[in-house]
Amino acid sequence: MHRRDTDVTRGDGLSGRWLSVEDLGRLDFFKAGKSAAKFRQRLNATFELTPGDNEPWLKAAVWREYQPADVICEAGTYGSTAFLIVEGKATAALPERVAPRPVPGRTPRSLARLLRTFGRRTHAAHGPADVVAVGELSAYASLSCDRAPLPVTLGPGDVFGVDTCINFYPREATVRAEERCLVVEMLRSVLDTIRLAGAAADAVHAAYEAAAIRNQLSLSALFRDLTGEQLDRLAQRAELLMNDSDLVHNDVIYAEGSRADALYLVRSGTIKLSQRKAGGEVILGYLGRGTAFGFEGLLPGRQSLVLVLHSASHPGTFPDTEIREAITLGRSAGCEVRFPKEARAVSRRHCRLEVRGDDVVLRDLDSDNGTMLNGEQIREAIVVPGDTITLVDYTFEVRRVVQDATTAPPPTRVATATGLDNFEVVRIATADVRRLAGENTRFLGSAKAAQAVGVAASQRPPSAQGLVDALVELNLYNSQNVLLIDLDRCTRCDECVKACATTHGGVARFTRDGPRLGHYLVTMACRSCTDPKCMIGCPVGSIRRKDSLEIHIEDWCIGCERCATQCPFGNINMVELAAAAPRPAAPVLRATVCDLCAGLDGPSCVYACPHDAAIRVNPGAFLSPEDTR
Amino acid sequence: MRINADHTRWAIGSAAITAAATGLYAYAGSASPTAPSGGSWLGLFFGISGASCMVLAGLLSARKQVPAWRIGSALVWMKMHVWLGGLAVPLILFHSGFRWGGALTTTVMVLFYVVIASGIVGLILQQFVPALMTARVPFETVRSQIDYVIDGLAVEAYELVAGIAGTIPEAVEEQRRLAAEEQLQKERPAHWKQIVRQRPASEPHAVAAELRAVYLSEVRPYVREGTGGKVPDLRRLMIEAPECRGKLERLQQLCEESRQLRLQARLHALLHHWLFVHAPLSFALFVLTALHVYFALQY
Numbered sequence: 001m002h003r004r005d006t007d008v009t010r011g012d013g014l015s016g017r018w019l020s021v022e023d024l025g026r027l028d029f030f031k032a033g034k035s036a037a038k039f040r041q042r043l044n045a046t047f048e049l050t051p052g053d054n055e056p057w058l059k060a061a062v063w064r065e066y067q068p069a070d071v072i073c074e075a076g077t078y079g080s081t082a083f084l085i086v087e088g089k090a091t092a093a094l095p096e097r098v099a100p101r102p103v104p105g106r107t108p109r110s111l112a113r114l115l116r117t118f119g120r121r122t123h124a125a126h127g128p129a130d131v132v133a134v135g136e137l138s139a140y141a142s143l144s145c146d147r148a149p150l151p152v153t154l155g156p157g158d159v160f161g162v163d164t165c166i167n168f169y170p171r172e173a174t175v176r177a178e179e180r181c182l183v184v185e186m187l188r189s190v191l192d193t194i195r196l197a198g199a200a201a202d203a204v205h206a207a208y209e210a211a212a213i214r215n216q217l218s219l220s221a222l223f224r225d226l227t228g229e230q231l232d233r234l235a236q237r238a239e240l241l242m243n244d245s246d247l248v249h250n251d252v253i254y255a256e257g258s259r260a261d262a263l264y265l266v267r268s269g270t271i272k273l274s275q276r277k278a279g280g281e282v283i284l285g286y287l288g289r290g291t292a293f294g295f296e297g298l299l300p301g302r303q304s305l306v307l308v309l310h311s312a313s314h315p316g317t318f319p320d321t322e323i324r325e326a327i328t329l330g331r332s333a334g335c336e337v338r339f340p341k342e343a344r345a346v347s348r349r350h351c352r353l354e355v356r357g358d359d360v361v362l363r364d365l366d367s368d369n370g371t372m373l374n375g376e377q378i379r380e381a382i383v384v385p386g387d388t389i390t391l392v393d394y395t396f397e398v399r400r401v402v403q404d405a406t407t408a409p410p411p412t413r414v415a416t417a418t419g420l421d422n423f424e425v426v427r428i429a430t431a432d433v434r435r436l437a438g439e440n441t442r443f444l445g446s447a448k449a450a451q452a453v454g455v456a457a458s459q460r461p462p463s464a465q466g467l468v469d470a471l472v473e474l475n476l477y478n479s480q481n482v483l484l485i486d487l488d489r490c491t492r493c494d495e496c497v498k499a500c501a502t503t504h505g506g507v508a509r510f511t512r513d514g515p516r517l518g519h520y521l522v523t524m525a526c527r528s529c530t531d532p533k534c535m536i537g538c539p540v541g542s543i544r545r546k547d548s549l550e551i552h553i554e555d556w557c558i559g560c561e562r563c564a565t566q567c568p569f570g571n572i573n574m575v576e577l578a579a580a581a582p583r584p585a586a587p588v589l590r591a592t593v594c595d596l597c598a599g600l601d602g603p604s605c606v607y608a609c610p611h612d613a614a615i616r617v618n619p620g621a622f623l624s625p626e627d628t629r
Numbered sequence: 630m631r632i633n634a635d636h637t638r639w640a641i642g643s644a645a646i647t648a649a650a651t652g653l654y655a656y657a658g659s660a661s662p663t664a665p666s667g668g669s670w671l672g673l674f675f676g677i678s679g680a681s682c683m684v685l686a687g688l689l690s691a692r693k694q695v696p697a698w699r700i701g702s703a704l705v706w707m708k709m710h711v712w713l714g715g716l717a718v719p720l721i722l723f724h725s726g727f728r729w730g731g732a733l734t735t736t737v738m739v740l741f742y743v744v745i746a747s748g749i750v751g752l753i754l755q756q757f758v759p760a761l762m763t764a765r766v767p768f769e770t771v772r773s774q775i776d777y778v779i780d781g782l783a784v785e786a787y788e789l790v791a792g793i794a795g796t797i798p799e800a801v802e803e804q805r806r807l808a809a810e811e812q813l814q815k816e817r818p819a820h821w822k823q824i825v826r827q828r829p830a831s832e833p834h835a836v837a838a839e840l841r842a843v844y845l846s847e848v849r850p851y852v853r854e855g856t857g858g859k860v861p862d863l864r865r866l867m868i869e870a871p872e873c874r875g876k877l878e879r880l881q882q883l884c885e886e887s888r889q890l891r892l893q894a895r896l897h898a899l900l901h902h903w904l905f906v907h908a909p910l911s912f913a914l915f916v917l918t919a920l921h922v923y924f925a926l927q928y
Contacts, residue, residue, distance in 0.1 A: 487763040489631050491755055491900055492772060495703060499696035513771050519763050561817075601699050608696040610707035611630040611755070 019061040019184060060541060061186040066090075066177040073161055075174045080535070080544035082165040082191045085158050088181030092160060092173040093151040094218055152214075153178070162208045163215075165191050167268040167424075168532055168545060169289065172215050187541035209240045216265050216426045222292050225442035234436065239427045240267065243419060253417040253425060260296035260413050262427050269423025269531055270477055273415045284415055286477045288530060296414055314394060323398075326354045328365075329391060345369050345392040353383070360398070362389060421478065421531050474515055475568065476619035479527035480549055481596065483510060483605060483616055484520040490613035499608030500594075507575050509594040510605065514569075525605070526551055526571045526594035534563040534572055534593070543591065550596035559589030630707050630755055639712040647719050650675065654723045664726045667734075668925070672724050679720030680918060686714040687915060690908070711752065718745055737921050740914045747907040758900045766893045768886045775890050780806065782883045782890075783852045789876045789883075790844045791829035794837035799845055836870045848880060852887045860884045 064083075066072055072083060072090060154160060154175065164171050165188050186194075195204055214235045217223050223231060241248055241264075253264065256276055264271075266287050273284040273293065287293055318337055321327060327336035330349040339346045347367040354361050363380045364371040372390035373381050383389070385400040419425070437444040471477055485496070494512065501508040510525030528549045535543050535551075542557040553563070553572075564572040577588045597603045606614045654675070657665045665671040689710040692703065721741060729735045762769065770778050780802070787803035796804075807826060834840070843866065850856035861884055867877045 487769075488760040490759055491630075492759075492762075492897060493901075494771075495693065495696055499703075502695075502697040511771070513774075516767070519760070600697075604697045607699070608703045610703040612635065612704050 017063040019063065060539065061184055061190045064183045064185050066181040066183060068177055068179050070177045070181075072175040072177060072181070072183060073164075073171050073173075075172060076170050078168070078170050078545040078549075079161065079164050080168070080541050081185050081187055082159060082161040083175070084184040084186065085154055085156050085160075086182045086184060087156055088183075089178040090154045090175050090181055091151045091178055092154055092175045094173050094215060152211075159191075159194075159204050159207055160211065162191065162204065163212060163268075168535055169268065172219065187538075188535070189537065189539045189541070192537075210235075212240050212267055212424065213238045213426050216267050216290075220265055220290065220292065222265075222446055223443070225446055226436060226440060230436055230440060230443075234428060234432060237429065237432050241425050241427050243422060247427070248419070251419045251423075253419060254294065254413050256413050256416045258413050260294065260411055261430050262294060263292060263430060263433050264294045264417070264428070265426040266291045266293070267424035267426055270420045271423060271425065272418045272420055272472075272477075274418065275415050283472070286420070286472075293417060294413075296411055318396075323353050323355060323360055326352060328352045330365075339391075339394065343392070343394070346394065350391055351389075360384075367391075420472075421533075470517055471619055474517060474522055476517075476522070476527070478529045478531055479619050480530060481528040481616055482619055483523045483525040483594075483603070483614065484517070485512065485523055486519065486613040486615065487516075487521050488519050489611045490521075490609075491611055493610070495608045495610060496605040496614050499604040503597055503600065503604040504592070507592055509573075509592055510571070511573075524569060524571050526596075527569065528596070534567045536566060537562050543593070550598050551593055552595050552598070553591045553593050555590070557590050559591065561589065561591070563591050563593075630704075630711065630752070632711075632752070632756065636708065636712070639708055643712050643716050646716055650678075650719055650723055665723075666726050666728075667724050667730070672726065675720050676724035679717045679724050680922070682713040682717035682720060683915070683918070686710045686717065687911060690911075711748075714745070714748060717741075733917065733921055733924065737914065737917045740910055740917060744907060744910050744914050747903055747910065751903045751907060754900055754903060758896055762893065762896045762900070766889045766896070768889045769893050770890065772894070772897050775894055779853065779887055779890055782887050783849065786844070786848060786852050786880055786883045788827055789880050790840060790848070792827045793830055793834045793870075793873050793876060794841045794844070795831070795833040796829045797841060797844065800849065834870060834873060836866060836873070839869075840866060848884060851884055855888065855891050860888055 064072075066088075073079060075094065152173075160173075160175060161171065163169060165186075191204075214231075217231055217235055217238065223234070226234065239245075239247075241253065243251055247253075253271065254260075254262075256274075266289055268289055271287040271291070271293065273287065274281045275284060276282075317340075321337055328349055329335060329337040329339070329346075329351050331339045331341060331343060331346055332348040335349065339350075345368070347365070347369070349365045350367040351362060351364045351371040354363065359382050361380060362371065362373055362378065362383045364378060369392050370377045372378070373383065374388055375390075383398050385398055387398045389396045389398065433447065437447050476482060492512075497508045497510070497512055500510060510523055512521070512523055514522045514524045516522065528551065532551060539560065539562075540556055540558055542554040543551060543563050544554070545551055559574065561574055564570075564574050572591050572593045574589045575592050577590055594603075601607075603616060606616055653671070654665070657671050667673070667676055686709065689706050692700070692706045696703065721738075725734070725738060729738060784803045784806050787797065787800045788807070791797060791800075810824060810826070830837075843861065843863070847857055847861040848863075851861055860881070863877045863881050867874045870877070
């Protein structure tokens with residue numbers, strides 16, 4: 001038996017056998033004395049209940065029973081619930097290949113029309129493949145894994161589905177019952193309470209973090225060439241960073257000029273890459289889920305010369321010394337290559353090797369017995385690999401060797417990475433990546449290619465900066481489907497609004513008003529945000545996503561106005577419905593939001609516009625030069 | 630709608646049909662001593678074709694009654710309305726043989742030309758007025774909400790002035806609306822559209838008297854009705870009370886916003902009032918055309 005997430009929430013809240021506050025508190029998962037009491041206390045506060053109230057509170061958690069081979073949740077589907085296994089075992093498996101679902105209702109060629117208005121977005125002939133449209137899936141990441149992923153076994157006490165419940169992205173894994181399973185399925189309101197309640201919270205967070213890192217690495221095409229053992233090793237050493245992590249300061253993940261000591265994968269949210277130039281900040285790009293960034297110095301850009309002592313009379317006396325900036329040879333304590341005190345024929349500061357641009361120069365420092373290069377005494381000369389340097393009876397050979405990737409110091413950042421709104425990124429130390437590159441040549445190739453992409457991104461000339469700034473100012477980077485109205489074509493006939501109202505029982509789901517982007521009106525219609533704040537905190541889970549990106553508000557909405565208040569754009573309206581008995585004096589409120597006319601052939605607003613003024617676009621495509629629509 | 634490159638195929642098709650019809654009419658005319666009449670086979674062909682174009686074009690009004698029905702996008706219907714309506718002109722002309730005929734047919738023809746002309750006027754207006762409105766009315770709002778928004782501007786203006794000069798008893802409507810807002814917020818504390826309002830100044834500013842006078846005589850009438858003809862100038866008050874500059878600048882901006890909203894109303898009327906001629910006359914045209922067909926068949 002297969003249950004789809006859309007079947008879960010039917011009728012008045014979650015259908016099934018409800019759990020009360022007391023029921024949850026009695027579960028082994030929460031049994032830790034104080035944590036159970038704290039949990040009940042928090043739940044009571046969340047749902048404004050009187051302690052001891054045993055009513056199924058707002059139907060936000062239910063029991064579910066699954067038989068062997070039943071699918072509990074399926075990869076690629078949307079949902080709004082998390083699960084806790086109480087009894088039995090299940091297997092979570094990442095899919096081999098899942099095609100990302102397109103955002104519905106996009107107007108064809110609308111992007112081309114907007115481009116003509118604002119001019120070309122970039123002058124670069126080839127854009128960086130890894131900087132993709134916000135909300136789209138990176139070529140280096142999600143859902144394109146060629147390798148059969150290893151399944152994970154889940155048992156009693158394991159919580160899964162947290163990512164979908166919190167971040168509203170599609171389910172990453174298919175979870176199937178291995179034996180008879182008793183599961184608690186819960187809405188976010190319950191999950192949030194669990195995450196704040198003591199010992200249980202730690203367990204949930206730890207499980208979530210581990211799964212998030214493991215899944216993100218497994219699904220990233222950048223790491224597809226690693227073996228399972230290498231992936232596990234990497235996952236254990238990686239970290240999950242969020243807005244309030246210690247390594248993040250004021251949402252800045254790393255600053256321009258700081259040491260490039262880690263690579264990052266975007267797990268959720270949007271990351272802005274920017275550089276400081278004369279005149280202000282230049283935005284290089286906005287990165288969405290699945291994108292990798294922070295490639296500076298991932299691998300050595302070129303091979304380094306290493307000075308190697310090659311003397312038959314003094315083997316092992318001098319370690320191989322890398323020529324980096326400058327090294328001095330002599331008997332003095334400050335010399336990088338220090339000769340023994342007994343070598344009195346060698347001057348205290350005998351000679352010096354200096355890196356000048358692309359050359360390495362050998363300079364004699366007025367030594368007593370001179371410095372020989374290939375048998376000739378010199379004062380200053382350029383050395384090349386293969387040359388022999390002789391100081392009295394000490395002979396050194398200049399050799400070019402491949403630098404040890406794990407010991408090379410990281411360069412500095414060429415851009416600042418800042419998280420916009422809520423984000424999660426997986427941080428992988430550069431040293432770990434370099435170590436794997438040394439072990440796995442296929443991964444080395446992928447990493448080099450990715451590094452080249454990252455370098456190209458940082459060197460891309462800024463263009464259409466005004467448009468990018470406008471998109472950020474209007475918060476459009478977070479939007480996936482925006483209704484724009486071309487005001488130069490629109491006759492203000494309101495046919496779009498009438499069509500919307502006709503489709504939705506007389507109540508229009510958007511307002512033909514809002515901020516402007518050039519001569520386009522950014523209407524107050526739901527934007528299908530990648531990070532929808534409206535969904536946070538709904539006590540009954542009535543606001544959710546179903547099979548695709550449009551947001552729905554089900555008819556069990558209790559009219560608490562929380563989603564309308566939290567939407568930063570005012571795109572959710574509260575509508576008064578006729579009050580039902582037995583309290584006819586009290587107005588009944590319901591939240592309404594644009595649902596992209598789900599079930600119809602595209603949104604009615606665009607369909608009904610007689611002047612070709614109403615269009616729907618993905619604003620994030622402006623920020624990706626890969627978009628050829 | 631804007632006539633642009635998207636209409637190329639419609640334009641080519643219409644031109645081709647017009648050319649073919651012209652060729653046919655010219656050939657028929659050259660083959661007989663008199664031009665084909667409306668009752669001749671060719672005349673009937675042109676008449677039926679022209680009337681069909683008119684009917685199809687006229688179906689746009691029916692289409693607008695069911696905006697959400699998936700029976701072809703509104704854009705296609707509008708293109709059909711424009712181009713078939715235009716195509717009807719040569720066809721009806723050829724049907725009439727360039728003659729007015731009797732009283733009924735003359736009336737039909739006059740109505741026909743007026744409907745076509747009003748449609749062309751509307752089409753021309755739609756090429757330029759939307760862009761004009763976009764450029765001249767940055768503070769544009771929904772047309773049906775203009776009165777409500779102006780009322781809101783007046784309340785905000787009162788709030789700003791009262792914040793400097795104290796309560797102004799003459800501003801009755803503004804105080805009534807503020808009281809209603811406060812009542813709503815008490816009833817619905819979680820109301821998602823709460824507005825935080827400033828209290829009137831308990832100690833009026835030194836310029837309170839002058840500001841109150843300017844507000845009542847110039848600002849308030851201008852914001853509400855546009856009385857006075859030009860946006861009140863508050864610069865002198867800004868110089869006298871530099872600490873109130875922010876509020877006075879906002880007050881000035883409110884006046885400008887109300888000006889723009891009234892301009893929007895006028896431009897909106899310009900963009901739509903031609904329909905008061907086009908639509909009813911089109912309906913009358915259909916009725917008389919039906920009568921013309923009836924009587925033509927009878928006689």
